[in-house]
Amino acid sequence: MAKTTTYQDAGVSITANARWVARIQSAMRSTHDIRVCSRAGAFAGLFRLDFDERPLRRRYEKPVLVGCADGVGTKVLLGIKTGRLRGLGIDLVAMNVNDLITCGAEPLFFLDYLAVHEIDPDRLSEIVEGIAEGCRQAGCALLGGETAEMPDLYQKGHLDLAGFATGVVEQTRVIDGRRASPGDMLIGLASNGIHSNGYTLVRRLIREHRLRLNHCYEKLSETLAEVLLRPTRIYVTPVLGVLNKYHTKRPVTGMAHITGGGLPENVARMLPDGCAAEIDTRSWTPPPIFPFLQNLGVQRHEMFRVFNMGIGFVLAVKPRFVSGVMKVLNAGGESATIIGRVKRGRRGVKLM
Amino acid sequence: MAKTTTYQDAGVSITANARWVARIQSAMRSTHDIRVCSRAGAFAGLFRLDFDERPLRRRYEKPVLVGCADGVGTKVLLGIKTGRLRGLGIDLVAMNVNDLITCGAEPLFFLDYLAVHEIDPDRLSEIVEGIAEGCRQAGCALLGGETAEMPDLYQKGHLDLAGFATGVVEQTRVIDGRRASPGDMLIGLASNGIHSNGYTLVRRLIREHRLRLNHCYEKLSETLAEVLLRPTRIYVTPVLGVLNKYHTKRPVTGMAHITGGGLPENVARMLPDGCAAEIDTRSWTPPPIFPFLQNLGVQRHEMFRVFNMGIGFVLAVKPRFVSGVMKVLNAGGESATIIGRVKRGRRGVKLM
Numbered sequence: 001m002a003k004t005t006t007y008q009d010a011g012v013s014i015t016a017n018a019r020w021v022a023r024i025q026s027a028m029r030s031t032h033d034i035r036v037c038s039r040a041g042a043f044a045g046l047f048r049l050d051f052d053e054r055p056l057r058r059r060y061e062k063p064v065l066v067g068c069a070d071g072v073g074t075k076v077l078l079g080i081k082t083g084r085l086r087g088l089g090i091d092l093v094a095m096n097v098n099d100l101i102t103c104g105a106e107p108l109f110f111l112d113y114l115a116v117h118e119i120d121p122d123r124l125s126e127i128v129e130g131i132a133e134g135c136r137q138a139g140c141a142l143l144g145g146e147t148a149e150m151p152d153l154y155q156k157g158h159l160d161l162a163g164f165a166t167g168v169v170e171q172t173r174v175i176d177g178r179r180a181s182p183g184d185m186l187i188g189l190a191s192n193g194i195h196s197n198g199y200t201l202v203r204r205l206i207r208e209h210r211l212r213l214n215h216c217y218e219k220l221s222e223t224l225a226e227v228l229l230r231p232t233r234i235y236v237t238p239v240l241g242v243l244n245k246y247h248t249k250r251p252v253t254g255m256a257h258i259t260g261g262g263l264p265e266n267v268a269r270m271l272p273d274g275c276a277a278e279i280d281t282r283s284w285t286p287p288p289i290f291p292f293l294q295n296l297g298v299q300r301h302e303m304f305r306v307f308n309m310g311i312g313f314v315l316a317v318k319p320r321f322v323s324g325v326m327k328v329l330n331a332g333g334e335s336a337t338i339i340g341r342v343k344r345g346r347r348g349v350k351l352m
Numbered sequence: 353m354a355k356t357t358t359y360q361d362a363g364v365s366i367t368a369n370a371r372w373v374a375r376i377q378s379a380m381r382s383t384h385d386i387r388v389c390s391r392a393g394a395f396a397g398l399f400r401l402d403f404d405e406r407p408l409r410r411r412y413e414k415p416v417l418v419g420c421a422d423g424v425g426t427k428v429l430l431g432i433k434t435g436r437l438r439g440l441g442i443d444l445v446a447m448n449v450n451d452l453i454t455c456g457a458e459p460l461f462f463l464d465y466l467a468v469h470e471i472d473p474d475r476l477s478e479i480v481e482g483i484a485e486g487c488r489q490a491g492c493a494l495l496g497g498e499t500a501e502m503p504d505l506y507q508k509g510h511l512d513l514a515g516f517a518t519g520v521v522e523q524t525r526v527i528d529g530r531r532a533s534p535g536d537m538l539i540g541l542a543s544n545g546i547h548s549n550g551y552t553l554v555r556r557l558i559r560e561h562r563l564r565l566n567h568c569y570e571k572l573s574e575t576l577a578e579v580l581l582r583p584t585r586i587y588v589t590p591v592l593g594v595l596n597k598y599h600t601k602r603p604v605t606g607m608a609h610i611t612g613g614g615l616p617e618n619v620a621r622m623l624p625d626g627c628a629a630e631i632d633t634r635s636w637t638p639p640p641i642f643p644f645l646q647n648l649g650v651q652r653h654e655m656f657r658v659f660n661m662g663i664g665f666v667l668a669v670k671p672r673f674v675s676g677v678m679k680v681l682n683a684g685g686e687s688a689t690i691i692g693r694v695k696r697g698r699r700g701v702k703l704m
Contacts, residue, residue, distance in 0.1 A: 037416065039529055041621050043454040043609055044519075046526065049401075049415045063401045064389065065417070067518060069463035069498045077504055102395040111421035113465060113514035146421045146514070152429055152555075153512060160505060162465035162498070164516035166419060171400065177391055203504075257395055269393050 020121040020147065027125075027132035031142040036109075038143070045143030047109050049168065062171035066105040070095040071162045073260075074199040075229075080157060082213055082225045085123065088161060089130020090137070090231035091196045095259070096165035097138040098232070098313060101239045102255040102270065104175040105167035107140035113162040114147045117154040127161065130231070138236040140165065173243075173250070178272045180254040180316040184342040186267070186277060187326060190335035191312030193289055195232040197260040198306040202228060205296045219292050227289050235313045238332040242315070242325055251321030258308040264349040265305070267314055276345030277316075280352050284337045286310035304351060316342055372473040372499070379477075379484035383494040388461075390495070397495030399461050401520065414523035418457040422447040423514045425612075426551040431581055432509060434565055437475065439583035440513060441482020442489070443548045446584035448517035449490040450609040450665060453591045454622065456527040457519035459492035465514040466499045469506040479513065482583070490588040492517065525595075525602070530624045532606040536668040536694040538619070538629060539678060542687035543664030545641055547584040549612040550658040554580060557648050571644045579641050587665045590684040594667070594677055603673030610660040616701040617657070619666055628697030632704050636689045638662035656703060668694055 025040060034053055038046035050059055072079075072091045079088045097107045112131055114124065124147070135142045154160070194202065205211065206224075213225040220227050235257075242252060254270035267277045286309045294303050303309060317325050322338065329336035340352075377392060386405055390398035402411055424431075424443045431440045449459045464483055466476065476499070487494045506512065546554065557563065558576075565577040572579050587609075594604060606622035619629045638661045646655050655661060669677050674690065681688035692704075 037526075037528075038455075042529060043451040043621065044418045044420045044457070046455060046521075046528070047417045047419065048523065049412075049417050049520075060401075063415075065399045065401050065460065065518065067397045067399065067461055067463050067495045067516075068395070069465050069496055069516060071465060071467065071498055071500045073500060074502055074504065077502075099395040103390075103398060105396070108417065109419055111419050111516055113421050113423055113516075115423065115512055115514070143419045144421055146423055148423045148425060150426055150429075150512075152426065153506075153510060158505060160467055160502075160512060162467070162514045164419075164421060164463055164465075166417065166518050167396075168401075169398075174389075174398065176389075176398070177394060269395065 016119055016121055020119055020124065023121055023125045024128050027128045028142045030132050031135040031140070033141065036141050036143065045109065045111070047141060047143055060168060060170060063168050064171050064174055066100055066103055066167040066169060068096045068099045068165045069162065070099065071160065072196045074203060075196050076159065076161060078199060078203065079229055080159065082229060084225065084229040085126040086130040087229050087231035089127045090134040092161050092163040093131055093134025093138055094232035094234045095196050096163045097140065097234060097236050098257040100165050100167045101236055102175070102257055103169060104173050104243055105169040106240055107138045107165055107167045107236060109141040109143040109166050110135050111143055111164045112145040114145065114159065115154060116147065116149055116159040117151050117156050119147060119149050134234060137234045175252060175255060177254060177270050180271050180275055180342050182275060182342055182344045183319055184253050184316040185319055185322045185338055186279065186340040186342065187315045187317055187322065187329070188284060188311035188337050188339035189235055189238065189313040189329065191258070191308045191310055192233045193227055193230045193287055195308055195312055201306050202293065205293060209296050217292065219288050233312050238329050238334045239313070241332050242328050245328055246321065249321065251318045251325060252315050253318060254316035256314045258312050258314065262304045262307060262309065263311060264351065267349045268347060270316060271342065271347050273347050274344065275347060276343050277340055277349045278343055278352060279340035279349060283339045284310055311339060314339070368471055368473055372471055372476065375473055375477045376480050379480045380494045382484050383487040383492070385493065388493050388495065397461065397463070399493060399495055412520060412522060415520050416523050416526055418452055418455055418519040418521060420448045420451045420517045421514065422451065423512065424548045426555060427548050428511065428513060430551060430555065432511065434577045434581060436577065436581040437478040438482040439581050441479045442486040442583035444513050444515040445483055445486025445490055446586045447548050447611070448515045449492065449586060449588050452517050452519045453588055454527070454607040454609055455521060456525050456595055457521040458592055459490045459517050459519045459588060461493040461495040461518050462487050463495055463516045464497040466497065466511065467506060468499065468501055468511040469503050469508050471499060471501050486586060489586045527604060527607060529606060529622050532623050532627055532668040532694050534627060534694055534696045535671055536605050537671055537674045537690055538631065538692040538694065539667045539669055539674065539681070540636060540663035540689050540691035541587055541590065541665040541681065543610070543660045543662055544585045545579055545582045545639055547660055547664055553658050554645065557645060561648055569644065571640050585664050590681050590686045593684050594680050597680055598673065601673065603670045603677060604667050605670060606668035608666045610664050610666065614656045614659060614661065615663060616703065619701045620699060622668060623694065623699050625699050626696065627699060628695050629692055629701045630695055630704060631692035631701060635691045636662055663691060
């Protein structure tokens with residue numbers, strides 16, 4: 001009768017559940033290092049903050065813990081419709097860890113909540129394997145989670161996902177939106193598509209224009225489903241790479257993860273009062289999916305408020321470090337572009 | 353068009369959203385102490401682990417972080433049906449922090465995910481105020497969260513809740529299910545009813561027997577709705593009280609939060625190999641709701657596998673400390689009873 005299972009609970013006797021728990025535990029183990037010290041069957045996941053063993057040695061002087069919660073929004077419905085579930089797991093991790101690193105934190109561990117009509121181990125394994133893949137990309141441990149089977153709340157085939165990330169940053173190294181100042185340059189990191197925001201508009205456009213998800217439209221080099229369900233890019237490695245490389249000089253003064261609200265709302269969140277951002281939208285070329293959607297009849301202004309438009313993450317950097325930071329980012333495989341600057345003015349973002 | 357809001361994001365312009373965000377921020381603030389150091393509008397919540405300021409001074413030598421994720425299962429459907437939403441917020445916190453403390457950890461912060469058909473600030477405020485109330489009871493900060501409005505995934509009026517708690521425990525003080533040994537006594541803490549497990553069975557019984565939720569049945573001193581929607585008891589204060597009182601002697605060798613699977617499955621999770629628990633079910637009297645449900649035709653065995661049967665939390669305690677621990681618990685307002693003992697044997701629970 002128990003309709004929920006706890007990931008750590010290997011003692012569940014129902015067969016589908018047992019198979020499901022085994023799959024989850026295997027996915028979890030693929031993300032663990034020696035810092036994870038909880039037993040299978042425990043009520044909670046345990047993670048050592050400090051540890052002396054090399055090569056992962058860590059010692060925090062004044063650790064500030066960082067917590068995020070997020071879902072993947074209505075992208076989940078498009079994933080269900082097209083049977084592309086694995087990427088949703090990566091999206092879920094990405095939405096959380098990309099938020100987490102904006103304050104300078106390194107992700108430590110992740111937990112998920114997966115609510116379903118019924119536990120179908122094969123189908124759900126795809127999601128959990130995606131979550132584990134996202135955790136490996138972000139260098140964090142999948143420490144636990146919860147699967148809730150609720151047929152009266154979720155329609156047949158439906159499911160929802162929520163994720164939670166915990167990270168840590170030294171108190172002296174917190175980037176908290178008070179450090180940016182006029183003259184700082186804005187470096188944009190390319191997105192790989194729509195990421196996980198704006199799908200309510202995307203789905204409306206699909207309905208109104210009767211778009212075929214399996215069709216390869218002329219302007220796109222893949223099927224629409226492939227473009228729309230591509231997992232959100234995870235920026236942990238390049239961003240922590242920059243922060244660690246300039247450990248004492250601290251050239252990064254602010255960071256923004258471009259989610260709902262687009263560049264205007266999210267870049268504003270990383271600025272202190274008295275600072276405005278000026279972004280030159282001609283400094284990069286949005287991927288083909290954005291003009292494709294815009295041509296279906298969306299105002300340019302709305303496009304920038306709903307979508308990332310090709311820039312998934314923004315760093316404000318002191319001017320004399322810009323070329324060095326750009327080199328580190330590009331060497332790490334990012335496509336980094338100078339997209340604007342911080343000016344004196346009322347807090348806000350001006351798109352040019 | 354942005355259909356999700358981040359709690360920290362005070363910049364959302366849509367009116368209902370703005371009102372909702374204001375309510376959330378007020379609820380969040382009611383749970384914060386000086387350890388919370390994130391700004392409104394930040395992408396993530398920040399929480400200082402160590403801090404020097406009195407009276408809350410904390411210094412962790414070898415901190416082990418603890419993470420939990422949980423929902424409230426199908427109790428949410430009964431809460432929606434009866435319009436009793438506030439308690440669901442307390443349930444959500446309880447399900448997580450009661451798991452968290454089993455390893456000896458103190459809760460630090462909590463985040464929630466709230467998925468709804470539509471954002472109705474008045475209705476959802478009840479839930480968030482319940483979450484804040486639960487956080488205050490558990491002594492943890494509501495650090496952030498996510499509200500997702502997804503009309504195509506949730507039916508009108510429907511919603512779902514997930515929660516996530518982070519805590520900390522000194523490495524030398526972790527209670528990890530390896531410490532219990534034969535001779536230890538089991539102390540049970542009274543539940544205040546069904547808590548948050550077994551509602552799939554409860555709802556089936558309501559349907560089959562056409563029970564009236566607003567009726568005050570003879571065997572119950574309140575309406576069925578009042579009994580069934582009572583928020584889960586939070587055991588943080590009494591349990592941490594015991595752990596802190598016996599700081600060096602460490603008399604508590606294992607703890608279990610009694611959730612899905614009941615006493616048999618959950619007490620088994622706190623035992624090492626080679627240890628069995630013997631529980632004398634005559635040592636306490638289950639609250640009236642349990643015989644009420646059992647009399648509708650549920651096997652006694654099934655009752656114990658699905659419900660807590662009146663015991664919400666179990667501590668294994670070294671024999672010579674039992675009376676002292678009982679005194680601390682009862683003085684703190686708990687109803688503590690010796691319900692059994694740990695014996696040599698195959699890991700499992702024997703109900704007598």
